[in-house]
Amino acid sequence: MNGAQALIRTLVDHGVDTCFMNPGTSEMHFVAALDDVTAMHGVLALFEGVATGAADGYARMAGQPAATLLHLGPGLGNGLANLHNARRAHSPVVNVVGDHAITHRPYDAQLQSDIETVARNVSTFVRTSGSTAELAGDAVAALAAAVGPPGSVATLILPADVSWSEGGVPIRGPRTAGATAILGGRAPDEAVLGAAAAALRSGQRAAIMIGGRACSGQALDTVADIAAATGAKLLAETFPARLERGAGRPPVDRLAYLAEFAAMQLEGISHLVLVDAKSPVSFFAYPGKPSDLVPDGCAVHLVAGPGDDAHAAVAALAALLEVNEGTAPRQAAGTPEAPTGALTSQSVCQALGALLPDDAIVSDEGNTSGLFAAGATAGAPPHDWLTLTGGAIGQGLPVAVGAAVGAPGRRVVALEADGSALYTLQAWWTMAREGLDVTTVLLNNHSYAVLNMELDRVGVETPGPRAREMLDLGRPSIDFVHLATGLGLHAARAETAEEFTDEFARALATPGPSVVEAIVPALL
């Protein structure tokens, strides 16, 4: 058995049975081994950022890691932005990067570069496997690092000769080994819990901000009960990896992206209790404005950070506060009417709220155009909301790919903006190839609209025509129906609210992927 066969066998035995890949010559034995270990599902991407973003989306929905397979330093570079987002999402990823054969390295051939330095940007674990015999052990170590908790990107660099040589020794493991990323962690700190409980009981104004693993399941329900019982405001971090929401679930507002609005949400709070969330900071810095969004004099209680057992912390806090289970208000069912008239980003969101199917998954990279999406879908049937955790755009479509692979049978809606889509548009092809049930809503406002806003916010009062031109995507105009068709998907364009509603409904009702391009005016 060669190294590649032992590696794949080991991964599959430990529950990692999906690999998003864009291989090259140095990875050919890994590819060949897919015929020896047929339990591994290889998903081809045309660009590495699709593979890494898909691994992130898969982890968020499947609750366990996928593997990636990338081609040397440049392949890792292409995948880096979405590994950054995965890092911020605490998604477990077993990131396999092929390298030249160890014997080839002294020659500094054209594709050689220092892979480990690049990998450190995103990885908690970086190891170059040194021998075929040790490779399976290296994979088990990478998997253990990836699942944490917290989940993280673990990079295993795989030299071609380690992969192709005989002498591979697979390691047996429980199929559940990868699933631990969503469970466990450090036990809660009693003193912090006590202080948080006292704060919540104090009668002073308090907020609980949740993130990570506190945004779903029992932890979400319990934290909502705590908020209801104590009168605390319940907020989610700005960009949660996966937020369960919709009718029958606890309603949770996310902290606003814009610091000005976030400050309003936090105004007057004396205590901020953090559950698997970081203390809130401005997404970007702006001249003369604070980075730290915690109000002056507000005490911060970190009852669970990444790597802590958020579920246990929430349960312990509820016990301290003697909170009764199931007392929190639940979101009432209720959806907007289908929109009519002119098509705007608001009417697109309205149609999204009107039509979102039960148990849907929304991969949200709508940016400025998606501003109304949360409100319009608040009372929609229960669904999961996946966001741009690390702020590196080009995440939405790849995460949709991974979510669809990781949660088969559920409809994925990718709420995508024109500027963002163009970083990783190749994801559409993988959706078509795999027949994934992903409906992309492409909000085309012909601009980097968020940057028009940011230009103003950073203090550029009268941007000139040359600056404006750098934010303009309308010259030439980009036609996403052509682009989607070129990549093998059914696509349609909507220019009125009625057209959008019809096309979106048709897309949702049709198995497999499709794209609805919504031509909308820029909001900003």
Next chain:
Amino acid sequence: MNGAQALIRTLVDHGVDTCFMNPGTSEMHFVAALDDVTAMHGVLALFEGVATGAADGYARMAGQPAATLLHLGPGLGNGLANLHNARRAHSPVVNVVGDHAITHRPYDAQLQSDIETVARNVSTFVRTSGSTAELAGDAVAALAAAVGPPGSVATLILPADVSWSEGGVPIRGPRTAGATAILGGRAPDEAVLGAAAAALRSGQRAAIMIGGRACSGQALDTVADIAAATGAKLLAETFPARLERGAGRPPVDRLAYLAEFAAMQLEGISHLVLVDAKSPVSFFAYPGKPSDLVPDGCAVHLVAGPGDDAHAAVAALAALLEVNEGTAPRQAAGTPEAPTGALTSQSVCQALGALLPDDAIVSDEGNTSGLFAAGATAGAPPHDWLTLTGGAIGQGLPVAVGAAVGAPGRRVVALEADGSALYTLQAWWTMAREGLDVTTVLLNNHSYAVLNMELDRVGVETPGPRAREMLDLGRPSIDFVHLATGLGLHAARAETAEEFTDEFARALATPGPSVVEAIVPALL
């Protein structure tokens, strides 16, 4: 004057007047400053790999660096693959990467990451500017590092507050400061020159392999004279950054990509004289095959490496050998007939040879489909040939963008393959936006054909269906006419040789960019 204004003013004053960019919020002051310093030409890319590849192509043709503008660590990641190619091309690039404000860093906001580690993968110079007052000096230092010699990627990390704060002090410099990358370097080593001259005089079989700055201009002419006078075989490295060729120029074969063929080219050689080229090694390692392609017992004479003055070394060698100038044979003019019948990669290359206009620039990422391109164009009118220097695919279209910007008035032909094109397809939009005279020949064989070959070469004798599927781009089929149209270009599809010849001729005769998709069978 703020930092951004001082930075751009300094760059322009030193001859760096083109910036390929994909900015974000932290770069908004740089963007705004384009209206203050109008001599800087900002070229927008929809993806960072387009910006960095364009900077490489620009440097190869303009002989001086462009700047880039990228958005934090993820933006650098997206640009890394083509910076790798630029590094291997010894192209000077002033790689500006925006970062969070210095005051914002302690908060570890979502987009924060360790930019410097990533930059080291490709850069000879990495500096994070620490203050607005020092920024212009940092830029001058980056430029000096970039121009070398040898040319290299110099990364200047620009914190947002360094950019936006007042107190910028521009530094005046000669407009020619950037142009030194193509000149100068360490003086040749007399002992090595003497040994090389003796070897070339010895009567033993010898080869001269040229790369880098020896592939064009006077150095190329002189080295050809040396080869003719001494009977040495003249070869170019496999992937030269820029090779001048065509009718009236010295004919030079490139060393083959496939080690098997390269070994045949070098067989029986007792002396190998290297001029701005590395000692030849296999592009990839293969089980049981050597990495080093120098024949056993062959002496290697490095008369000029990167950073050495290749022009001076060649001149000195010619003087030692008392070679008469202008004695080398020159390529006779002669072009193939226009092809007829079935369209194949061979007939596409035949049409290329038949129609290539005078003074054209070919950006060659045709991969397996481009195998016949060099032969078919050998006697075409004089032209420059730009190749995939670092092996990181996704270079061809971005380099074509940069070459067109850097050499206005010349027709650029991007010889591109389906698999490679899809990494950085966004380059087409920039071609349309800037009205660049780039004709893309898109060879669509519906597969990663090179990997089908490599699968066999790495010793996988009977690849199974699951492995084959990972190399198949035909399910679904990709339609590049739709893709080009979607990005704003005129495009046409050819399925016969006559159709291709007609469409290619029309595209060459039409100002601005267009795409001809050639449907061809996979060669391998």
